[in-house]
Amino acid sequence: MKSVPKPPAVSLKKSTTRAAGDVTRERMLDTAEECFATHGFHGTSMRDIASGASTPIALVSYHFKSKDNLFDRVIERRASYMATRRMNALQEARTAAGDKPIALQTLIESYVWPFVERSTRGGPGWKNYSQLVARLANSPAWTPVISKHYDDVARAYIAEFRRSMNGAADASIYHAFSFMVGTMVGTVAEPGRVDSLSQGSHTTSDLEVVFRLMIPFLEAGFNMIRKDARAKRDLA
């Protein structure tokens, strides 16, 4: 498992210790992440972020220039970690499968698990981030920023799904992938409606339990589409 190299212990900049501004920046990013996840881009003001990070408002502009840019940085900050996790999982699955196509269950788990895992075990920052990304996923206004950071990995997975789907139509594969994403983000964007529908007797908050239900659910769906494709081919 290829790991990202650690940054050098001593900064290359003038100071030998981490600049004070860096920890301030991170605090602002954390606060912005939380506000954007809870109230959305337009529902969050620069003042909200500044006061949440206990810093004067001018300092937010100083570090991030504009609100749009700050939003981009929030999304960007954890995106490459997610991409690496998913690509590593995909590579492991390829190696284990040898020449054969990867099992659908493995493929689905490899894509969904890193996102679910960070959401449950990554601490409050990751929790906010995953919910923010989940909510962005259904908002066309933000499709460009999501695409920028998530499409490359998604395309790698779709290529692998194509191998595993036994000649299913290309459109079916894209749609099935989209169903998977919809199911995943609907779960991670908790608290969802399970809580209100069941009047509190059930909840999506234990994501690992939901994950163990989601995988066979999705696998059965993909399998059905694959079998339908085979049936159609056998008729021809």
Add this chain to the structure above:
Amino acid sequence: MKSVPKPPAVSLKKSTTRAAGDVTRERMLDTAEECFATHGFHGTSMRDIASGASTPIALVSYHFKSKDNLFDRVIERRASYMATRRMNALQEARTAAGDKPIALQTLIESYVWPFVERSTRGGPGWKNYSQLVARLANSPAWTPVISKHYDDVARAYIAEFRRSMNGAADASIYHAFSFMVGTMVGTVAEPGRVDSLSQGSHTTSDLEVVFRLMIPFLEAGFNMIRKDARAKRDLA
């Protein structure tokens, strides 16, 4: 099929014809619906709505009092139609099934189809409305307003799913229902990422095609959860 009674041909108010304000109100609701769907609640200003409806801003406040109230009215306007469509479909399925549980495919179609049908065939107003509701579904800040208008019907369906799921755990049924909703709203909230992922060669915009793929996908998922429940019971 129980139908909503028509309003009397002659208004009970002073005027014998429909008040001019009513058509203005509808125009404002249409514009608000579109703006909220595209830019969200906080991304839409009362001025946007007024100028889109070609009316002075004060008139929007006059008719709807506050922006929050206007938003509620937008959601409310088409919610009861959706509820009726879904409950009628459920009732027909019950009648057709007699004493037996309703087939999972029928149950899923009855819930998903009215939403998809209105989105594709209901004209631009319904298109905007369904996309707005779809995007709200993953936003906890708006869960109360969605719950107010959609939970009763959802609970009726869940009760019926319980009968058809062969003794699956209650939690599994709620989660499967939530997976279905996630898949549905991810599809209706187009343009989704299928377009960008496939670089334009595929699209979710023909919702009826996607619907015909979605139903077997979801049915297979529900079936898998049902079978798992039976397997566990047989072991005991």
Add this chain to the structure above:
DNA sequence: GTCTATATGGAGATAGAC
């Protein structure tokens, strides 16, 4: 890097004439 003060514009809501 940090902070106070402020420039400039847009927000929601309302008063009051017609």
Add this chain to the structure above:
DNA sequence: GTCTATCTCCATATAGAC
């Protein structure tokens, strides 16, 4: 019911002292 004019507050962004 409609519209002009306006009140009050909050938004993003920046200038310039320390």
